[in-house]
Amino acid sequence: MPTDEELNTYIRTRYALVGVDISVLPVSDESAPMDQERLLANGRSILRQDAAAADFEIDPQFHLPVAHPAPFTAWTEE
Amino acid sequence: MSGVAGKAEDQAPPQDLSVSRRWFVNRMAWVSSAAAAGTLLSPRPAVSSPRGRGVGEEAFATTVRAQAQEDLTEATLSESMTMLRSGTVRPTDFVNAHVDRIERFDRFYQAFATRPSREDLLAQAERIPAGGVDAPLRGICLAPKDNFYTADLLTEGGSLVYEGFQPDYDGTAVALMRAAGGLVVGKAQMGNLAGGRARRYGTTIPTTRNAWAPNDERLSPAGSSSGTGAAVAARMAVAGIGTQTGGSVIGPGNAEGLTCIKPTFGRISLHGVIPLSYTRDHVGPMARDALDAAILLQVLAQPDAKDPRTLGLPPAPDYVLAATPFPGGSPAVRWPTRIGIWPGYLSGENERVVELRRRLIARLERTSSIDVVGEVTLPDQWDELTSAPLGGSHGDPTAFFIDELRRDVRNFADRLPRFLNGMLQSADTYVKVQQARNLLLHRMLTQLFNQCDVVLTTGTGPFDGTGLPAMCMPIGFDTDATTGREVPRGATLAAPPFGEERLFAVVAAYQAVTDFHTVRPADPE
Secondary structure, eight states: OOOHHHHHHHHHHHHHHHTOOOTTSOSSOTTSSOOHHHHHHHHHHHHHHHHHHTTOOOOTTSSOOOSSOGGGHHHHOO | OOTHHHHHHTSOOOHHHHSOHHHHHHHHHHHHHHHHHTOTTOOOOOSSOOOOOOOOGGGSOSSOOHHHHHOGGGOOHHHHHHHHHHTSSOHHHHHHHHHHHHHHHHHHHOOEEEOOOHHHHHHHHHHOOOOGGGSTTTTOEEEEBTTBOBTTBOOOTTSGGGTTOOOSSOOHHHHHHHHTTOEEOOEEOOBTTSOSSBBSTTSSOBOSOOTTOTTOTTSOOOSSSHHHHHHHHTTSSSEEEEEESSSTTHHHHHHHTOEEEEOSTTSSOOTTBOOSOTTTOEEEEEESSHHHHHHHHHHHOOOBTTBGGGTTOOOOOOHHHHTSOSSSSSOEEEEEEEEEEOTTTTOSSOHHHHHHHHHHHHHHHTSEEEEEEEEOOOOTTHHHHHSTTTTOOTHHHHHHTHHHHHHOGGGGGGGHHHHHGGGGSOHHHHHHHHHHHHHHHHHIIIIITTTOSEEEESOOHHHHHHTOOEEEEEEEEEEOTTTOOEEEEEEEEEOSTTOHHHHHHHHHHHHTSOOGGGOOOOOOO
16 A cells, blocks of 8 residues: 555645645644645545545446436426 | 324425425436536526515514513514514614624624624615515624625635635625615624634634633634624624535534524525535524524525526425414424434433433423434445545535635645645546435435434534535533533434425424523623
8 A cells, every 4th residue: 555655745746736836834833724744644534535435336327417407497498 | 292283284285295305316416417517507597496485474573572672682583573664663773783782792702704884884774665574684684604795895704715805796695685675784704714613814713702602712603604603692693694514504503502594405595605515505594593594594595597506496485484383372393293313312421411402302292293203223324425535525625716726725724625635536536425425315315304304413414415404403501511601502403305394393393482592692791
């Protein structure tokens, strides 16, 4: 499994790719509203949860999100 | 059951029985897919969404308590309407009473982020035509949360991200309140971008105080609709509107001893509200009792062409009638109603709270037409479907705020992870989250609300994610362990889609024979 350091690199790269700069946050400062350490810890948690979601099995025929269900008739007078 | 039950069974059925639950499941699936496709907010004409009914005659209080006549800030919304219609007081009298109180006490409560001047409010009050049921909120001082757009007041969302933001129009909910004669006495402080308790922007320093301990910041007003809750409880506003994505109306409502409702998803327009989630945001009235909350919902429950989520719904029923004690005298509920109890509701570390809950249930059991069916069994895979990651909504706020995130992440302060997390959730997981949400809704309708019509619950999370209505009301007092102050404790009730009438009816029956909702917190010293 990926290490914390590997996930940190992934997270920093993902943010940088979109143009989000987290280096302006203090590295570690409990008195600050947010710091890089807490942000990365939260990000690692999300990534590991995301991986766990892959194990969730659902019937692919169950209520597929459909593009044009009945409520659209409110717009089309059908 | 007493003889009243027969009359209850003669009533026209409540809306939760007349609307197809399958239709609601399909509708929420549409919301999920439209959110993912980014088409949910596309403006389209509403051609078959009839306007909701107006506020009926039942909204006007038949008697006004002496203390409300002596101190206009004590009057409920219903009592205020009656006094204004009788001509014994004018809208400007209400304005002056509330502004006097705000100027005297808001330095303690810190409930407001920004306010109009007294002169502005008085001028607005003078311009409101007498309208009776056509202008039910005439002269009523209201406190919307600071994430509702207002054309004349800053809208800052409790955050540096929106600092100095001045919209050029009123959000639909504010516009509806004003069209009904209501006055915005101030914009209420809120948690940073609708999360947590209200704080100084960009910091973790609390601002808004709980009205039950205005000198002690340790007693939280809860969030994120902190200011609206405190303002209404402290009698600085008659009522208000908050928003709820994850407990943000019901939480402050319970913390302040208020009666609040988070209606079914789509019932109140979200146009002109700072967004957090396409699929979970709700507007909710925050008030002193069931009738006041119903009056406000009646005004706000209108289709809005600017928010497709409000279109195609069944017309709003008569909430005011549902919240009117029935049939008077002994407590009764308008419709035969089964009430279920959440697993673990009568256990927990706080014995006093458990005792209050026992008394609540005992009172409900003595109420005509109510059948307390006991502890419910939760649907299959409950824990998996309601907890992270399947029970979450990571991607929504990220998509809204990407430009601001690029500008400076520091502006998001303690809420930054919530807004950045969406970049770390894969597309396949997002699809599974939406599928799981629809599966959860399906099971709540078929495996939970097959056991009961209303459930007493310990939290609102599953009801927020699935768009089902929830309501809170005070059920007694308890000593807060940290501050030693006497504080209100509340109960949270939830119902299937369009079950608002049921909730109002149950709460109104309870409040007809209890007075916890009338107890006023002491003024700051």
